[in-house]
Amino acid sequence: MLENIKAVLFDLDGTLVDSMWMWKDIDIEYLGRYGYELPSELQKEIEGMSLSETAVYFKERFAIQESLEEIKSTWMDMARDKYTHEVPLKPGAREFLVWLRQQGIRTGIASSNGIELVETVLKAQGIREYLESVHTCCEVPKGKPAPDIYLMVAETLGVKPEECLVFEDVPMGILAGKNAGMRVCAVEDTFSANQREEKKKLADYYIESYDEIPRERMQP
Template sequence: MLNNIKAVLFDLDGTLIDSMSVWKSIDIEFLADYGLELPNDLQSSIEGMSFTETAFYFKERFHFKESIEEIKSIWNKMAYEEYTTTVQLKDGVVSFLQYLKENNIKTGISTSNSIELVKGVLNAKRISHFFDTVLTACEVNAGKPSPDIYLKTAERLNVKPTECLVFEDIPMGILAGKNANMKVCTIYDDFSKNQDSKKRELADYYINTFYEVLEGTYEVLINE
């Protein structure tokens, strides 16, 4: 999987950390404050959107009077404690990051989340030093499945897209990596288990934990 790879790029939520369930709870609580229920199609509607794009979507769909920045601020405050005290790393993350560091393979985070929450969880888990760069989708023109965030991360790391390996947990993220002409490994996440067949269709590799990369027991989905 790592042959000829000079940089490994990671999504954050559902990929490096088990945090997707946090957002469903936040969405339910946030909407309840306005007397609204969580629509069944909400998650599929916002999949891949940047933090800012999601705030725009909420404001337009639910006709909130708050500004985009106010909505984002509320979400950051609601999620910060969970991200810094409760959310856990995926199995094997630290061992894999140590391996990449020892083998001089560059690393980057390419996430749809807010920079405040990214920094909060990386510092809380003491893994920020493993990453050469962190980029949020709010810093590029379009969120996933647009390739923008992955292309920009590769540019920052001074590597070609074809020299990058992406780790993602949802179809829109996998498509973003593939649209950037990068190899993509998808990881099992309980939150997206109903999308597993689609994830397998789109990705090059599949893992349940990062230990499988180190052990060479990952699943190859497309012939190399």
């Protein structure tokens, strides 16, 4: 899996941290303020969108009067406490990040979330120092499944797309990595359990835990 890999790039939510449950809870609470129930298809429709793109979607679909910045600010306030106190790392993630550092393999984050929340959870979990390049889809023209964010992070790390291994938890993210010309490992997540077979077909590899990753380059 790690043969000829010079950089490992991670999505955040559902990939490095177990947080996808949180966003559904926030969507339910936020829409409830306006008298709406969460549509069953909504999570699928916003999959891969950046925080900014999702705010546009909510504003247009539900005729929300708040500005886009106000919508994002509200979501961030709702999420900040959960990220700090309730969201855990995925099994084996910390150990894998430490190992990558030991091996001299570069690392980056390519998230659809907002940068403030990304930095909040990375610092809360004590793993910020292990991630060299942290960027979000709000910084590029198109969110996932477009390859923009993965190409951006690879460029900041000074590596070629074919030298990158991506970890993702949902089909749109997997497609973003593949569209960037990178190898992709799908990560098991309860939130996307109903998409497991689709994820396996799209990705080059599939893991339930980072502990499963062969450490071919591990020094004795």
